[in-house]
Structure formats: C-alpha cells, structure tokens
Amino acid sequence: MRLKENINMQDSKTQKDKLVPLVKIRNLKKAFGSNLVLKGFNLDLFPNENVVILGKSGSGKSVLIKCLVRLVEVDEGEILVLGKSIPDLEQEELDEIRTDVGFLFQGSALYxxxxxxxxxxxxxxxxxxxxxxxxxxxxxxxxxxxxxxxxxxxxxxxxxxxxxxxxxxxxxxxxxxPQIILYDEPTSGLDPITSNEIIQLILKIQKDLKATSLIITHDMDCARVISNRMIILQDGINYAEGTYEVLSQSDDKKVKAFFKEVQKR
Amino acid sequence: METIAKSIKNYLEETGSISQFAFRFFQQAVRPPFEFKELLRQCYLIGYNSLFLVIATGFIMGLVLTLQVRPTMIEFGAVSYMPQMVGISIVREIGPVITALICAGKVGSSIGAELGSMKVTEQIDAMEVSGTNPFKYLVVTRIMASTLMLPLLVIAADAIGLFGSFLIESIKGDVSMTLYFNIVFETLTFGDLLPATIKSFFFGFAIGLVGCYKGYHSKKGTEGVGKAANSAVVLASLLLFVIDFLAVLVADIFYEI
Incomplete structure (x- = not known):
C-alpha cells in the first residue's frame, strides 16, 4: 500500500505534470536470490528537484540508485533516464548517458x-x-x-x-x-561539522549548476536541509512521499515509527 | 556424497566462469580504444619491479643446482658435461617454472589484492559510471603486461642462473667463461629455446588471468580481498604445473625431447 502524503504539494504537482521527468521509474523489481529487495518501486524526478530517498539499512536504497546507472541489472520494471530506457541500452549508449549522470559513492571511491x-x-x-x-x-x-x-x-x-x-x-x-547527480549516503561516516560542510556544498553546487539530485540517506538532518521532496522506501516500495513537514506530521504507523527510530539515533 | 557433488559443481562453475572471463579478455583486447599508457605502466610494475627478485632467485638457483649436481657428476666421471646439463635444465624447465612460480606469488597476489580492494571500495564501479570500461583499463592491460613480461623475466633468470653456475664451476673446477658459455650455447638447440619461450607466454597469461579474475570477482569486505590474493596464488601455481605438463607433451611431439 502506498501512502499519499503529498496533499500539500498539489500546486507544485500540477506544475510538475507539465514537465517531463528526467528520471522515470515504474514498477521496479530486484531480488538477490530469494531476497526480494525492490517490489515495485515508482519514481518521477523532475528538473531542478532535490529528492531524498530515506529508508532503513538494507531497505534497497543503494540498489535503487545503482539500477539507475545499471551498476545493478533490474529484474523487472521500467527505468527511463533522460528519456532512454536504461535496461535496454547498448554499452556505448549507456556510457554516453552515464556522462550525464554523476554518481557520488558512499565511500568516495577515489582511485x-x-x-x-x-x-x-x-x-x-x-x-x-x-x-x-x-x-x-x-x-x-x-x-x-x-x-x-x-x-x-x-x-x-x-x-x-x-x-x-x-x-x-x-x-x-x-x-x-552532469544534468543529474546521484548521491549515495553523502554524509555517512563523517563528523557533524564535516557533514554540515558537505550538505552546504551540495546546496551550493545545486544552485550553481542547476543540476537535479537524487539523494540516498538515512541522515535526517541532511534530508531535511537538502530535500524538496522525500520518499520513504519501505517494504521494497515508495511507501510514503512528501515534504519533511508533511511526513514528520504523518499519522501513518509505519511513517511515525520510522521517524521515531531515526530521531533516536 | 552431497558435499562431493557440491564441490564438483563449484569446481565446474569456477572453470566456466574463468573461461568466460578469458573469452571476454580476448574480445576486449582487440577492440579500440587501446589503453597503451596503462599497459606500459603495468609492464613497468610487473616486469621491472619483479626483476630484482627474479635475478636473485635465478642466480641462487644456478649456484645451488651446480653445487648439488657436481659431486654426482664427478662420481660418474662426467664433470665436463656440467655446462650442458645445467644449460638444458635451466633453459628448458627450471628457469621458466621457478620464475613463473615467483611471479605467481608476487604479481598474482598483488593483482588479486589490488583489484579486490578496488572492487570492495567501489573504485571499479566509479570507473564504470564515468563511462570508462574498467575491464579494458584494469584487466586487459594487466593480463597483457603479465603475458609480455614473463618471457623477458625468464630470459633474465636463465642468463643469471647460467652465470651463477659458471661461478661455481670456475671456483671448484678450471673453466673459462668463454669456454663454459660456448659449450652451453653449442648444446642448446632451437627445440630447447622455442618451447620454453612459448610456454613462458602461457605462464604469464595464466598468472595475469587468475589474478585479475580473483580480484575482479572478490566478495565484499577486507576478508574478500585477502581471499582473492591468496586464491590467486594457489590457483595460478596449480595452473602453471598443468600448463608446463601440456607444454612438455606438445614439445615432445614436435622436437622429440
């Protein structure tokens, strides 16, 4: 069951309907052996948006963004990035698309x-x-x-x-x-001061480059400051969606429990 | 029974997987763009950086072989055949196999650990998302460098091994350098040099292939890196003996060793 928490976003949604999403995911499914991680995830990422995907460890957040650049092959579903179907691209076309999609790895991954x-x-x-x-x-x-x-x-x-x-x-x-930047846990493993510096840097880059961002994190402070929209990834689907204000006030049990757990950390 | 069946299945799967990896290497190696700069860097790292170890081992190998065999040769009154005996043993067998085993330890483990650590820290993924083909950049260059450098290292080990043997001969007996090496080169034929050189290329290929395969497929975590390095050495060493046996069989058909 998907929770509709985005009532307060009706105006912006109407505007978005006119825009073509840079990233469109429909019914994405991915399993590792018998472990079904993504069970039908959907997403539209519009130009100049900062969307944060929140979820517990092991909920499939990293798998999700790796599917976007085909570091992980999907089992089922549709992924369109800049209008091109990622699972169906030839290697050369994929390399071309990858130059338009920046990826910041969790552990930096410097050579x-x-x-x-x-x-x-x-x-x-x-x-x-x-x-x-x-x-x-x-x-x-x-x-x-x-x-x-x-x-x-x-x-x-x-x-x-x-x-x-x-x-x-x-x-x-x-x-x-790149037109789109994917951030995999940009503040994980950093102290609060450095985390804040990275958050400010991401916001500055966002402003200067006018890039669209998809951020995977379980750092609520980072999510709150950076996001225009948040998606809670739970049970393999986009369980709830909305702004921080909307989601943090939600009456839904699972969303409440999620926020409570995150705030405990 | 179930464990044996599982082991056989794993063994067959691994063999299939390595064969696929080798096939991918040949496929990528002939397709542009070519990574010449990285290939040269790897040749330097694999060839030049192993040279001292190979030379030291080759020298000691020549010394020890001569010291061990000489008393028996004296006993049979065949000490004048020492250059022939040492020359053929080193060039045909001991030089290539010892050098390949040293390289399996040094180069194979270093490639396995390096690629394993790159895999674990997502550096290979980072290369892939930047639009670079990591297989071509990391794997093709390393396997090629290892294949090209090993024969050169074997030649160096053979030369220094023969020199070590001459040193013992000149100390213990009475032979000049010119005479010693004249006898060695007169004894050695094309049938001694060619199969040994060709099998060195295969040794180099096997070391590079196994090191890259183990590193590229290492599991997450530091333990995975250690295992990749370790299993690269074990599997490469085992493969070297299999290749050596096959090479001797084939050489025997053509040159009647």
Whole structure:
C-alpha cells in the first residue's frame, strides 16, 4: 500500500505534470536470490528537484540508485533516464548517458593509485569530444575550486581526510557537468561539522549548476536541509512521499515509527 | 556424497566462469580504444619491479643446482658435461617454472589484492559510471603486461642462473667463461629455446588471468580481498604445473625431447 502524503504539494504537482521527468521509474523489481529487495518501486524526478530517498539499512536504497546507472541489472520494471530506457541500452549508449549522470559513492571511491589531479582527469579522458574547446587543466581547477580544494591537486587520496575525500569525489562527479547527480549516503561516516560542510556544498553546487539530485540517506538532518521532496522506501516500495513537514506530521504507523527510530539515533 | 557433488559443481562453475572471463579478455583486447599508457605502466610494475627478485632467485638457483649436481657428476666421471646439463635444465624447465612460480606469488597476489580492494571500495564501479570500461583499463592491460613480461623475466633468470653456475664451476673446477658459455650455447638447440619461450607466454597469461579474475570477482569486505590474493596464488601455481605438463607433451611431439 502506498501512502499519499503529498496533499500539500498539489500546486507544485500540477506544475510538475507539465514537465517531463528526467528520471522515470515504474514498477521496479530486484531480488538477490530469494531476497526480494525492490517490489515495485515508482519514481518521477523532475528538473531542478532535490529528492531524498530515506529508508532503513538494507531497505534497497543503494540498489535503487545503482539500477539507475545499471551498476545493478533490474529484474523487472521500467527505468527511463533522460528519456532512454536504461535496461535496454547498448554499452556505448549507456556510457554516453552515464556522462550525464554523476554518481557520488558512499565511500568516495577515489582511485588509490592516482593523485587528485589524475582522479579528476580520469572521467575526461573518455569524453574529450564532449568537453571540446575546454582546457582540461581549467576544468580540473574549476571543479576543485567549487569544492574549495585547489591546494590538494597533487596529493594522493591516502593523504586526504574523510571530508576532503568526499569533496574531491564530488569534484570528480561534477567535472563532466552532469544534468543529474546521484548521491549515495553523502554524509555517512563523517563528523557533524564535516557533514554540515558537505550538505552546504551540495546546496551550493545545486544552485550553481542547476543540476537535479537524487539523494540516498538515512541522515535526517541532511534530508531535511537538502530535500524538496522525500520518499520513504519501505517494504521494497515508495511507501510514503512528501515534504519533511508533511511526513514528520504523518499519522501513518509505519511513517511515525520510522521517524521515531531515526530521531533516536 | 552431497558435499562431493557440491564441490564438483563449484569446481565446474569456477572453470566456466574463468573461461568466460578469458573469452571476454580476448574480445576486449582487440577492440579500440587501446589503453597503451596503462599497459606500459603495468609492464613497468610487473616486469621491472619483479626483476630484482627474479635475478636473485635465478642466480641462487644456478649456484645451488651446480653445487648439488657436481659431486654426482664427478662420481660418474662426467664433470665436463656440467655446462650442458645445467644449460638444458635451466633453459628448458627450471628457469621458466621457478620464475613463473615467483611471479605467481608476487604479481598474482598483488593483482588479486589490488583489484579486490578496488572492487570492495567501489573504485571499479566509479570507473564504470564515468563511462570508462574498467575491464579494458584494469584487466586487459594487466593480463597483457603479465603475458609480455614473463618471457623477458625468464630470459633474465636463465642468463643469471647460467652465470651463477659458471661461478661455481670456475671456483671448484678450471673453466673459462668463454669456454663454459660456448659449450652451453653449442648444446642448446632451437627445440630447447622455442618451447620454453612459448610456454613462458602461457605462464604469464595464466598468472595475469587468475589474478585479475580473483580480484575482479572478490566478495565484499577486507576478508574478500585477502581471499582473492591468496586464491590467486594457489590457483595460478596449480595452473602453471598443468600448463608446463601440456607444454612438455606438445614439445615432445614436435622436437622429440
């Protein structure tokens, strides 16, 4: 059963109906062996939106965004990203779409054997045509400037703190100037001050790049500050949807229990 | 009975999976874009960084072989055949197999651990979402570098092994360097060198393939990385002996060893 909590969002919904969603997911199903993780998830992600997907550990949040870039193959359902059906794309078309979808990994996933400069150069090497006319060094410096780490250009990932790694990973995500950015737990494993810095950085990037974001998190503070809309992923479906204010006031038992549990942490 | 059936099933599945991985390697290796820069870097890492270990082992191998065999050869009055005996043993068998085993330990484990750790920390996924083909960048370059470098390392080990053998001969007996190496090269034929060199390519391929396969398919967690490195060495070593046996069988057909 899906809960309709988005009554207060009727106006914006009417406006959204006119827009074409950048990401459209319908009846997404994914199982690992006998464990059915996603049981029919639906989502529309509209331009310039920041949608946060909340859920308990193991609820399938990371699996969901990995399905969006086909890091995980879906079992059933439809995924349209920028109008293209992700499960049906040929490798070359998929690589092309992936340049329009930035992905910030939970553990930053910086390449250990490369310097910060080389980490940022890496996505550019396959997409020089896309960056035609733009100086590589200038792009790298701009990306580093946007995260405030120009001075770290020649450092190795092992020499960076957790927060710096996350910011460099964000710069690497931004270097191809994606239309959509997927964040997998952007503040996990960071102290509250650094978490706040990352949240502010995401908001700044959002404003500057006008990118659309899908954020996976179980950090309620992060979700509250960043999101225009929240989706609670429970029992493999988008169980409830709405703004923070709407969801936190919900009378639904499961939603109440979810908020109570999150606030306990 | 059930455990045996399960083990056989696992073994067959693993064999199928490695064969698929090898097939994918050949498929990707001939398709552009080619990662020449990374291939050169891997050649340096695999070849140059293993050179000291291979040379040291080869040298000691030559010394020990000569020291061990010499008393028996004296007993049979065949000490003048020492260069022939050592030359053929090192070039045909001991040089390639010892070098390959050392590389299985050093290169195989390092590739397994490196790719395993990249898998666990989502670096391979990060490459994939940036539109780069991680298989081509990480796997094809490593297998190619290992295949190309191993024969060169074997040649280095053979040369230094023969030199070690000459040192013992010159200390214990009375032989000049020119005479020693003249006898060695006169003894060695095309049928000794060619099969040994060809099988070295296969050894290199097996080491790279198994290291990459184990690393690329390592399970999540640090334990998975350790297991990937360990099983890469075990499986590669086992494969080396199988390849060696097959190579000797084939060489025997063509050159009547």
């Amino acid at each position: 250990d054997s490369m310097t910060v400069r080389e980490n940022l150069q890496f996505p550019l090497r396959r997409h020089k045509e896309r960056m035609k006319g733009q100086d590589e060094e200038k792009l790298i410096m701009e990306a580093l400037r946007s995260v405030g780490l120009e001075h770290a250009i020649d450092l190795m990932p092992a020499e960076l703190s957790g927060g710096m790694k996350r910011r460099i990973a964000l710069a690497r995500t931004l270097i191809l100037q």
